[in-house]
Amino acid sequence: MVYKCEKISFYAGQKALVDDISMSVIPGKLSVILGPNGAGKSTLLKMLSGDIKPDSGNVKIDGESMQKLDRKDLAKIRAVLPQSSNVTFNFSASDIVKMGRLPYNECDRISMPIVGKAMSLTKTSDLQSRQFTTLSGGEKQRVQFARVLAQIWPELTSRRTKYLLLDEPTGALDPLYQMEILTIARWLAEEKGYGVLAILHDLNQAMAYADYIYLLKQGRLVREGTPHTVLTRSSIRELWGIDAEIVHHTTASVPFILPCSGKSFSPF
Amino acid sequence: MYSDILTRLHYKKPNLIVLLCIGLMIAVVANILIGGYSLPLDKILAILLAKIGLTTSIDFAQHEAGILLSIRLPRLVLGIFVGAALGISGAVLQALFRNPLAEPGLIGVSSGAALFAVGYIVMGAGFAVSFMLPLIAFIGGICATLLIYALSRNAVGDKVGSMLLIGIAINAISLAGIGFFQFISDDTQLRLVTFWMMGGLGSATWKSILPTLLFIMIGLFALLRCAVPLNAYLLGVAEAGHLGIDTKKLTKIIILCVALIVGSAVAVSGIISFVGLIVPHVVRQFSGPDHRIVIPASALLGAIFTLIADLVARTVVIPAELPIGLVCSAVGGPFFLWLLLEKNRGAGYGL
Numbered sequence: 325m326v327y328k329c330e331k332i333s334f335y336a337g338q339k340a341l342v343d344d345i346s347m348s349v350i351p352g353k354l355s356v357i358l359g360p361n362g363a364g365k366s367t368l369l370k371m372l373s374g375d376i377k378p379d380s381g382n383v384k385i386d387g388e389s390m391q392k393l394d395r396k397d398l399a400k401i402r403a404v405l406p407q408s409s410n411v412t413f414n415f416s417a418s419d420i421v422k423m424g425r426l427p428y429n430e431c432d433r434i435s436m437p438i439v440g441k442a443m444s445l446t447k448t449s450d451l452q453s454r455q456f457t458t459l460s461g462g463e464k465q466r467v468q469f470a471r472v473l474a475q476i477w478p479e480l481t482s483r484r485t486k487y488l489l490l491d492e493p494t495g496a497l498d499p500l501y502q503m504e505i506l507t508i509a510r511w512l513a514e515e516k517g518y519g520v521l522a523i524l525h526d527l528n529q530a531m532a533y534a535d536y537i538y539l540l541k542q543g544r545l546v547r548e549g550t551p552h553t554v555l556t557r558s559s560i561r562e563l564w565g566i567d568a569e570i571v572h573h574t575t576a577s578v579p580f581i582l583p584c585s586g587k588s589f590s591p592f
Numbered sequence: 593m594y595s596d597i598l599t600r601l602h603y604k605k606p607n608l609i610v611l612l613c614i615g616l617m618i619a620v621v622a623n624i625l626i627g628g629y630s631l632p633l634d635k636i637l638a639i640l641l642a643k644i645g646l647t648t649s650i651d652f653a654q655h656e657a658g659i660l661l662s663i664r665l666p667r668l669v670l671g672i673f674v675g676a677a678l679g680i681s682g683a684v685l686q687a688l689f690r691n692p693l694a695e696p697g698l699i700g701v702s703s704g705a706a707l708f709a710v711g712y713i714v715m716g717a718g719f720a721v722s723f724m725l726p727l728i729a730f731i732g733g734i735c736a737t738l739l740i741y742a743l744s745r746n747a748v749g750d751k752v753g754s755m756l757l758i759g760i761a762i763n764a765i766s767l768a769g770i771g772f773f774q775f776i777s778d779d780t781q782l783r784l785v786t787f788w789m790m791g792g793l794g795s796a797t798w799k800s801i802l803p804t805l806l807f808i809m810i811g812l813f814a815l816l817r818c819a820v821p822l823n824a825y826l827l828g829v830a831e832a833g834h835l836g837i838d839t840k841k842l843t844k845i846i847i848l849c850v851a852l853i854v855g856s857a858v859a860v861s862g863i864i865s866f867v868g869l870i871v872p873h874v875v876r877q878f879s880g881p882d883h884r885i886v887i888p889a890s891a892l893l894g895a896i897f898t899l900i901a902d903l904v905a906r907t908v909v910i911p912a913e914l915p916i917g918l919v920c921s922a923v924g925g926p927f928f929l930w931l932l933l934e935k936n937r938g939a940g941y942g943l
Contacts, residue, residue, distance in 0.1 A: 375830050399836030406831060412690060413826045413881035423824050427836040471827075475835065 327351075327372075327402070327487050327519055332381035334367050341367045343543040344381070349519040351485045354510050356530045357523045358555075359540030360564050365523045366407070366491060368540065372521070373404045373489050385487075399427035402487045403475040407495065409468050411456050417467045418443065418452040424474030435474075442474040443467075445508060447501075461496035469493065469505055478516050488512060490522035494529065502526075506533045527568075527581045531555055539563060555581065608879050612892035616672070619899040623668050626903060628910045629659055636660060662797065670796040671902050672895040673808045674861050677853040679894020682868030683875070683886050684815050687822045688846050689756050695868035696854040699759030702865075703766035704736020705729040705858040707773075710785050714773040726804065726859035733855025736762055741847055788862045790915030793902050796860065804856040811853035812891060818846060819883035826881060864901075864917050866924045867894050874931065897924070 328348035334341050342364040349355060349372070357365050370376045372383055374390050383390040385398070403424070411420070421443055425435040443449045446466045451459060456467065476486040490509065494502040510533055512518040524530050530537055530551060537554045539547040541563050547554050560568045560581065569582045624636060638650040639657045678696065685694040696702050709729040716724075740762055744755040774785055821842050824832040833839050857864075871894045872886060879885040898916070901923060905914040 370830075373830075373834060375833060395833075395838055396836040399834060402834075404831075404834045406828065409828065409831075410690075411827060412692070413687075414876070415826070415881055419880075419882065420827070423827060423835065426820065426824055 326387070327385045327485075329368075329372055329378070329383045330381050332368075332371055332378035332383065334364075334371060334376065335379050340543045342371065342378075345540075345543075345545045346381075347538055347545060347548070349487050349489070349521045350536060351487075351519040352513055352517045353535040354506075354513045354520045354522065354533060355536045355538065356534035357521065357538045357540060358525075358527065358530055358563075362542070363540040363563075364543040365540055367543075369404075369489055369491050369521070369523060373402070374398065396427045399475065401476065401484050402489070403472040404489045405469055405472045405491060405493055407491045408461075409464055411464075413457075415456045416452065417448060417454050417456055417459065417463075420456050420467055421448075421452075421470045421474050424471040424477075427475065438474050438477045439470075442470040442477060445473060446470040447504070462498060462501060465493070465496045466501060466505070469508075473508070476518070478512075485517060485519060487519040488521070490520070492523050492525060494524065494526070502529070509533070527555060527560065531581060532578045552579075608875075608885060608889055609892065612889055612896065615896050616892055616899075619896045619903075620668060620672075623671070623899050623903050624660070624664055626907060627659075627664060628906070629656075631656060631660060631664075666796040666798050666801055667793050667902070668899070669805065670793050670801045670860060671899045673801075673805050674793065674857040674864065675867060675895035675898025676812060676891035677808045677857045677894070678864060678867040678898070679871040679875075679890035679892075680812060680815055680887055681850045681854050682870075682894075683872035683883070683890040684818065684822060684846050685850060685868070686872055687825055687883060688843060689753075690826060690828075691756065692873070693869070694756065695865075696850060697863065697865050697868065698763065699756065699850075700736045700740055700762035700766060701733045701851050701854045702858050702863050703763050703770070704739075705733035705855050706789060706863055707766040707769045708732025708735070709788065709859070709862075710770050710773045713785050713788065714777045714781050726800065726856070729859035730807075730855040733858060734851050736766065737847055737851035737855075741844075787915065790862060790917040792905070792913070792916050793861050793898075794906070794913060801860055804860045807856040808853045811849040811856075814845060814849045815853075816887055818842060819887050822846075822883045822887075823881075862915075862917065864898065864920055866917075866920045866928075867897055870924050870928045871897060873928070877931065 326348055328346070330346050331344050332342060332346075333344050345368060357368065359365050367376070371378045374383070377391065385393060385402070390398075418439055421439045422435060424442070425438060428435070440449070443452060446469050448463070448466050448470050451463055451467060456464065459467065472488065476488060478486075488509065493505050493509070497505065506522075506529060509520045509522060513520045513535070524534075534551050537549065537551055538545055539554055539559060546563070547559060555570075557568060557570060560566055567584045569584060571580045571582050573580055625631065625633060634650050635652045635656060638648045638652055639660050641648055642652075642657070643661065681696045682694070685696065685699065686692055688694070706729070708731060709725055712725060712728045716728075740755060740758050743758045770789070774782060777785060821832065821837045824835045824837055825839070825842070827835075829839050832842075872890045875886050875889040875893055879889055897920070901916050901919040904923070905916045905919045908914060
């Protein structure tokens with residue numbers, strides 16, 4: 325059970341957006357991709373999810389190349405939460421979540437309980453009959469998360485490892501929901517053995533929730549490992565140009581990254 | 593709490609489809625009954641029964657049977673198919689382009705077909721060889737579609753978006769071509785061209801509409817099967833891909849089917865605008881955006897709308913006839929505006 329990419333690159337003209345990266349989505353772990361803007365995080369995720377084909381290298385699930393897999397089978401074991409959603413037609417929130425069950429070709433009697441569970445897990449049950457287009461950005465994101473969960477909802481019968489890819493899942497959310505979405509992601513990894521991969525921007529979130537971190541800079545994988553070994557003062561200065569203190573607070577279980585000053589920042 | 597969702601979704605509004613079927617039946621009866629020559633219901637039944645070998649006590653003249661069987665019925669059947677084709681094309685194109693303004697006229701299918709047809713009228717043997725015209729128009733529609741498809745394949749990034757833009761460009765070029773042909777045509781040709789462009793079902797005979805019916809039927813069945821993947825398409829192209837849908841294949845099927853049915857429709861009836869744009873919107877106001885309902889309902893409402901427009905077109909200025917395209921736009925435009933404004937007043941305008 326491996327979901328990995330081997331030496332993948334992607335070019336826009338001459339420029340390599342992703343340059344020779346090998347990595348894997350580890351079952352049972354929440355892996356996080358970090359890196360400054362333009363590091364190639366989203367492009368990497370798009371290649372992993374199969375949206376775009378790498379110019380070189382390949383993406384494999386269980387030893388089988390991504391392109392060769394049956395689309396429906398792939399959809400049953402791998403779900404992707406996009407950065408933002410643009411739905412202009414008036415579906416209700418539960419209609420949107422129900423679309424997650426599309427690969428299964430099942431009747432409402434089977435899919436609706438799963439839709440209900442996914443919505444209650446993401447605390448969107450109250451929104452079920454609301455029009456999706458009238459929801460706030462954060463509510464839309466949570467409904468989309470419920471859809472993605474419904475797509476790979478744990479089954480009793482299947483023992484296949486499932487994978488969840490999240491592209492900046494916490495962007496539009498309030499702090500409480502940011503924590504909840506990451507808690508659900510962790511729960512899927514720990515309790516259900518899912519391989520979860522998320523792009524995050526908040527270094528402290530990565531420190532608190534990640535099992536494993538990939539650091540990207542200018543399309544290259546510069547460092548990988550556990551949060552403690554990867555998120556150091558030197559790597560933060562190298563990647564983001566920030567001087568930061570790693571603070572250990574007595575009431576928190578994980579250290580806190582406290583940015584002190586930006587490197588040579590001047591607005592004028 | 594699930595039971596709440598269950599009941600809501602279980603109730604899939606089949607009643608809209610039923611209502612539309614009843615509406616279509618009424619429109620069909622009205623179209624058979626009403627016309628320049630009055631045919632009462634008992635005579636119509638007698639003619640139909642006689643056709644299948646049953647004799648009745650009601651007398652009818654031979655020319656009355658002719659009016660019903662060779663004029664009104666083929667025209668009626670053509671109206672149903674053309675309306676259904678236009679309604680369904682609008683519905684699937686709006687979903688494919690994820691744009692509520694998409695309609696067959698906009699992506700150049702109709703105008704490509706029209707360009708070829710007009711060119712044939714002006715340059716070719718004239719209107720006399722009428723059975724060639726549908727074929728030429730159909731080829732034009734397919735050519736326009738294939739051109740759009742081929743050009744947008746090289747586009748980087750948003751393929752569907754650039755397809756829409758290329759379609760608009762093809763549309764403009766076709767219209768310029770049509771303008772040129774109108775400019776060089778003589779008075780008789782100009783009159784034919786103008787009338788053909790405004791659209792009409794009047795020229796329908798069983799023989800001339802048969803290929804059109806066949807093509808439209810094939811296209812309609814193929815498009816009905818696209819309903820569920822099209823729902824996912826409304827989430828976004830990448831998202832539909834993640835849900836296991838082959839988005840490239842879906843795009844290809846839809847574009848080709850739309851070219852097939854719209855090209856065939858334009859070929860026999862000219863450009864009937866507005867049906868493709870307005871019908872899916874009206875349907876969605878009542879049914880929501882689920883294509884399992886929107887697609888069949890758009891076909892039904894498209895057929896009803898076209899039949900009513902045709903009825904108006906051929907009865908208001910007896911013995912002459914208005915072009916059906918004119919009626920569609922004149923009736924449809926204000927109605928559509930009213931619908932939009934009315935909806936705006938409520939809980940927010942949604943497509």
